[in-house]
Amino acid sequence: MGEAQHVDVVVIGLGVGGEEVAGRLAESGRTVVGVEHGLVGGECPYWGCVPTKMMIRAGDALAESRRIPGLAGSSTQTPDWAPVAKRIREEATDSWDDKVAVDRFTGKGGTFVRGRATIVGPGRVRVGDQEYQASRGLVIATGTAAVVPPVDGLAGTPYWTNREAVEAETLPGSLVVLGGGAIGLELSQVMARFGVDVTVIEGSERVLAMEEPESSETAAAALTEDGVRLCTGVRAQRVGYADGQFTVDLSDGTSRTAEKLLVATGRAARLGDLGLENVGLDPTARFLTTDEWMRAGEKIWAVGDVTGNGNFTHMAMYEADVAVRDILRQGGPAADYRARPRVTFTDPEIGAVGMTGKQARDAGLDVRVGHVPLPQTSRGFIHGPGNAGFIKIIAADGVVVGATTAGPSGGEMIGALVLAVHARVPLATLHSTIWAYPTFHRGIGSALPPVS
Numbered sequence: 079m080g081e082a083q084h085v086d087v088v089v090i091g092l093g094v095g096g097e098e099v100a101g102r103l104a105e106s107g108r109t110v111v112g113v114e115h116g117l118v119g120g121e122c123p124y125w126g127c128v129p130t131k132m133m134i135r136a137g138d139a140l141a142e143s144r145r146i147p148g149l150a151g152s153s154t155q156t157p158d159w160a161p162v163a164k165r166i167r168e169e170a171t172d173s174w175d176d177k178v179a180v181d182r183f184t185g186k187g188g189t190f191v192r193g194r195a196t197i198v199g200p201g202r203v204r205v206g207d208q209e210y211q212a213s214r215g216l217v218i219a220t221g222t223a224a225v226v227p228p229v230d231g232l233a234g235t236p237y238w239t240n241r242e243a244v245e246a247e248t249l250p251g252s253l254v255v256l257g258g259g260a261i262g263l264e265l266s267q268v269m270a271r272f273g274v275d276v277t278v279i280e281g282s283e284r285v286l287a288m289e290e291p292e293s294s295e296t297a298a299a300a301l302t303e304d305g306v307r308l309c310t311g312v313r314a315q316r317v318g319y320a321d322g323q324f325t326v327d328l329s330d331g332t333s334r335t336a337e338k339l340l341v342a343t344g345r346a347a348r349l350g351d352l353g354l355e356n357v358g359l360d361p362t363a364r365f366l367t368t369d370e371w372m373r374a375g376e377k378i379w380a381v382g383d384v385t386g387n388g389n390f391t392h393m394a395m396y397e398a399d400v401a402v403r404d405i406l407r408q409g410g411p412a413a414d415y416r417a418r419p420r421v422t423f424t425d426p427e428i429g430a431v432g433m434t435g436k437q438a439r440d441a442g443l444d445v446r447v448g449h450v451p452l453p454q455t456s457r458g459f460i461h462g463p464g465n466a467g468f469i470k471i472i473a474a475d476g477v478v479v480g481a482t483t484a485g486p487s488g489g490e491m492i493g494a495l496v497l498a499v500h501a502r503v504p505l506a507t508l509h510s511t512i513w514a515y516p517t518f519h520r521g522i523g524s525a526l527p528p529v530s
């Protein structure tokens with residue numbers, strides 16, 4: 079072991095959050111070492127948001143063309159996965175090569191180290207044979223990995239996670255998906271639209287179980303229309319694999335077979351082998367708990383999925399900004415999670431912000447709820463086929479505390495309500511707002527609960 083290299087900050091993990099922190103600190107003139115054992119950019123550009131949204135764009139194009147009869151003549155499609163796989167390989171991921179991202183970071187003045195980092199003491203990190211001593215501190219941005227549930231027989235099979243699904247050059251004839259959350263639903267709908275026979279196994283009584291019940295109903299109806307079989311309230315009890323076929327035995331006594339099995343049962347932080355015990359943090363914790371400045375301990379910050387505050391790229395970027403300002407002692411607003419947005423990119427898209435009605439009631443708030451089905455709005459009526467969706471607004475104490483916007487532009491519609499929650503815009507002000515006609519977002523005006 080040579081001499082430790084002295085720097086200002088070491089950032090462990092250069093996914094979305096870590097890359098943002100490390101890049102900004104380097105640009106500000108700090109000496110920064112960024113350590114990444116996988117690809118700089120992390121899950122989002124290589125196996126997450128970007129490639130899956132390219133898949134969804136393709137699936138949505140097919141679905142939209144199938145809506146031409148009755149609207150604009152006739153149409154025929156010949157779905158082909160090859161252009162989707164090509165876009166993912168060439169445009170999204172550079173064949174899973176991060177040279178551009180590495181150059182972007184070093185171009186800002188950062189020092190890049192490829193390898194697995196372990197914390198060996200306060201401010202001290204080891205990567206291979208080299209140690210780094212950070213005077214200002216450490217930033218942990220190590221993200222999450224797919225959770226593989228302890229189902230009998232599963233571990234020894236060639237199951238897919240999101241990574242194999244994104245890397246697939248060809249699609250299987252049939253697919254069983256474990257988990258009806260964001261990943262399960264987005265990928266199931268795409269694959270079904272490309273002709274894959276898809277079955278989703280969801281342990282809860284409804285898909286998208288953390289969202290409004292209407293979101294679950296809307297997503298379930300859309301996927302069923304696309305030919306996806308949804309099995310809710312059942313769990314996989316045993317998985318077998320023989321002759322190129324998976325067999326999944328379910329808790330209701332039935333079983334399903336398919337060519338591929340996708341595990342989409344959530345994600346967990348990887349804290350066990352980081353050396354957290356060497357700085358007084360708990361390596362057995364589910365996530366790294368932080369204060370409102372993303373401080374996880376003495377001279378230790380944590381940002382992104384590893385904090386458990388919402389597995390979303392925009393949350394990783396948000397927390398990165400808070401941590402950077404704290405590290406640079408710049409001040410500004412601390413982290414505030416009231417207006418956390420999320421979008422499930424099914425068709426219809428399901429945008430949401432803040433609390434659901436149940437969460438607001440459980441928090442003891444005096445809740446008022448407004449709701450409008452999208453087909454009953456002017457734009458929904460005009461849109462016709464593909465207009466499923468709704469807008470639901472949860473208000474308390476004269477402000478919006480949560481909302482859901484499901485529809486063809488559900489992820490775009492939620493923007494106005496994210497601002498309303500964030501800025502605590504009075505309900506009365508929202509009621510006097512002019513919403514352009516005939517937009518989908520004009521439905522917000524109809525969905526607003528009364529002021530009192």
Ligand SMILES: Cc1cc2nc3c(=O)[nH]c(=O)nc-3n(C[C@H](O)[C@H](O)[C@H](O)COP(=O)(O)OP(=O)(O)OC[C@H]3O[C@@H](n4cnc5c(N)ncnc54)[C@H](O)[C@@H]3O)c2cc1C
Binds near residue numbers: 119219222392
């Ligand atoms: C299929 C899928 C679709 C998604 N779609 C969306 C979406 O549409 N919108 C959205 O907002 N979010 C989406 N997400 C979530 C989004 O990808 C994550 O929230 C985001 O990547 C989190 O960024 P991060 O920096 O916290 O972690 P990550 O991106 O996971 O990066 C962490 C990095 O740390 C590295 N690392 C870990 N341990 C070490 C170590 N000891 N030493 C060195 N390096 C280490 C890892 O290799 C990794 O590159 C999706 C996720 C998936 C899986």
Ligand SMILES: NC(=O)c1ccc[n+]([C@@H]2O[C@H](COP(=O)([O-])OP(=O)(O)OC[C@H]3O[C@@H](n4cnc5c(N)ncnc54)[C@H](O)[C@@H]3O)[C@@H](O)[C@H]2O)c1
Binds near residue numbers: 280281314
């Ligand atoms: N559009 C987006 O922003 C987007 C898209 C994909 C993923 N993500 C992020 O990635 C994270 C992970 O996605 P995910 O879909 O894997 O997780 P998730 O937590 O959203 O959903 C997992 C689902 O699997 C179910 N489940 C768990 N164990 C099970 C079992 N043994 N059998 C059957 N069902 C089981 C759960 O009840 C849950 O409904 C999400 O939390 C989300 O934040 C975001």
